[in-house]
Amino acid sequence: MAMLEVNDITISYGTRPTVKNFSMSLEEGKICSLVGESGSGKTTVIRAIFGLLPGAGKVTEGDIIFAGDHLLNYSKKEWRKIRGTEMSMIFQDSGAMMNPTKKVGAAYTEYIRTHENISKKEAVKKGIMMLERMRLPSGDNVMQSYPFQLSGGMRQRVGIAMGMTYQPKLLLADEPTSALDVTTQAQIVRQMMELKENYGTAIILVTHNLGVAAYMSDHIIVMRNGVIEDQGDRDHILYHSENAYTHKLLEAVPSIGGTRYV
Amino acid sequence: MFDEKDVILDARHITRRFPASKGRELTACNDVNLKFYKGKTLGLVGESGCGKSTFMRFLVSLDKPNEGEILYRGVDITKLKGEKLRQNRQNIQMVFQDPATSFNPKMKIRDVICEPLLNFGRIKKSEKSAKARELLEMVELPGEFEDRFMHNMSGGQRQRVGIARALALEPEIIVMDEATSALDVSVQKTIIELITKLQREKGITIGFICHDLGLIQSFAHQVAVMYLGNIVEVMPGEDIGEQCRHPYSQALLASVFDIKMDFTKKIESIESEIPSPLDMPPGCPFSNRCDHCMEKCRQERPLLKEIGPGHEVACWLYE
Numbered sequence: 001m002a003m004l005e006v007n008d009i010t011i012s013y014g015t016r017p018t019v020k021n022f023s024m025s026l027e028e029g030k031i032c033s034l035v036g037e038s039g040s041g042k043t044t045v046i047r048a049i050f051g052l053l054p055g056a057g058k059v060t061e062g063d064i065i066f067a068g069d070h071l072l073n074y075s076k077k078e079w080r081k082i083r084g085t086e087m088s089m090i091f092q093d094s095g096a097m098m099n100p101t102k103k104v105g106a107a108y109t110e111y112i113r114t115h116e117n118i119s120k121k122e123a124v125k126k127g128i129m130m131l132e133r134m135r136l137p138s139g140d141n142v143m144q145s146y147p148f149q150l151s152g153g154m155r156q157r158v159g160i161a162m163g164m165t166y167q168p169k170l171l172l173a174d175e176p177t178s179a180l181d182v183t184t185q186a187q188i189v190r191q192m193m194e195l196k197e198n199y200g201t202a203i204i205l206v207t208h209n210l211g212v213a214a215y216m217s218d219h220i221i222v223m224r225n226g227v228i229e230d231q232g233d234r235d236h237i238l239y240h241s242e243n244a245y246t247h248k249l250l251e252a253v254p255s256i257g258g259t260r261y262v
Numbered sequence: 263m264f265d266e267k268d269v270i271l272d273a274r275h276i277t278r279r280f281p282a283s284k285g286r287e288l289t290a291c292n293d294v295n296l297k298f299y300k301g302k303t304l305g306l307v308g309e310s311g312c313g314k315s316t317f318m319r320f321l322v323s324l325d326k327p328n329e330g331e332i333l334y335r336g337v338d339i340t341k342l343k344g345e346k347l348r349q350n351r352q353n354i355q356m357v358f359q360d361p362a363t364s365f366n367p368k369m370k371i372r373d374v375i376c377e378p379l380l381n382f383g384r385i386k387k388s389e390k391s392a393k394a395r396e397l398l399e400m401v402e403l404p405g406e407f408e409d410r411f412m413h414n415m416s417g418g419q420r421q422r423v424g425i426a427r428a429l430a431l432e433p434e435i436i437v438m439d440e441a442t443s444a445l446d447v448s449v450q451k452t453i454i455e456l457i458t459k460l461q462r463e464k465g466i467t468i469g470f471i472c473h474d475l476g477l478i479q480s481f482a483h484q485v486a487v488m489y490l491g492n493i494v495e496v497m498p499g500e501d502i503g504e505q506c507r508h509p510y511s512q513a514l515l516a517s518v519f520d521i522k523m524d525f526t527k528k529i530e531s532i533e534s535e536i537p538s539p540l541d542m543p544p545g546c547p548f549s550n551r552c553d554h555c556m557e558k559c560r561q562e563r564p565l566l567k568e569i570g571p572g573h574e575v576a577c578w579l580y581e
Contacts, residue, residue, distance in 0.1 A: 215519050
């Protein structure tokens, strides 16, 4: 059985379903991308997998099975146990998830000590080690900085380092590179590929950058208005798909040496 | 392709320094020279914090450079004051990245679009509705939208309203600061099609800030690459790709993820972080991240040098 199985789920905020009959499965060490326009339900799906649907959001039908467990029956306590250890999430702007009045080190050690019973000193050491493993130069310096003192790329790396502290089986990444420059984006993409190779982490990537999705993914799911419009591997989506919407999306991607309007 | 007599706006030796702590100075723009041609688009690309927006803000007189001049039809607009400055604003308008936050949320679309026209006494209050409808139709939105508010519209529709407002005064130049980066690719495409169509019809000059090289090459006539406040390469729009010469432009290009790329290739990225503009390297600004760095690069700053028609590079490799 695959590590993650999402069987035919329907997610609603209030009465209207936002995502309908969504299914996917993911093996260890594989990367799956969800692509589509804003409002197509990409983020809703990964939030449901992470048990973090906001407000009135609820999975009304279907089942999510992670490592043999039915996630939808989890209690708050059980969720707290697996979030951050078995699966973690990277957000679009990792700076925004940290307390702006606290140094990165304070947030990081708090996170480590929530999951592990160790002293503050050891937690700091562990944090610095993780930061340096994510190629952040001088990790102790980063720990001493406030989030606003770091550049967008550095903040994103801190987010990845935090998410990877306990080497989760599954990493959920919500537009991890959308707020970054092309050069920083390339660095982060490379780092995520290394996670997959070195730790066998499975990744679900939400993105609207089809180039990044195509480069990274083993499987691509195209979503539209809350349903799966098209799916397949890179070859299928880029070259063999007969779906009109997929074609429309691909045509809209500007590419070097592509259409010129002038 | 570019005729000297079509130069409509000429920025010469623009330098802007901001005071920083401990008596230091942050150089946001360092001796920038750029020419804007009538009816053409100039794309300005570079990483965040390289000074693209700082430079474009001078054009719309939102800020003034410490040194240098910007000639618009022979007049230095950086020296304008009072009523003359206000009148000049009709000629150069701006479209912002996020129209949702740049307009008053309590104003109806009609008022948003017609505000500049009323300010300059171009129309009477009674003509507002008709003019708003006309402008909305120009940007391919239904005229009924005049009664809406910004929050009733999607991102793409809002950006169209932003364009309608910028074009209301029929300016000769519009500056767009990342005007499409908050939009989905499919919406982005329609906005670019609209901009290029309006440009053809009205002969508007566009200054476009962007960090998507694929996008910029699809519609810019001229592309300038900026790094740490310096223009390192200026080239015709169709040359971006194989023709770009500066190691930084090539590095930018190598880090683009394209759906037509070769997926087996390793991603090449510049691993180091961009140096702070507070302590700029003495020689070439790119010297500490460049693979081809020579002794000379660390000591002397290269200047832009023509290497082909309309193609200039600031790099010692091409001396």
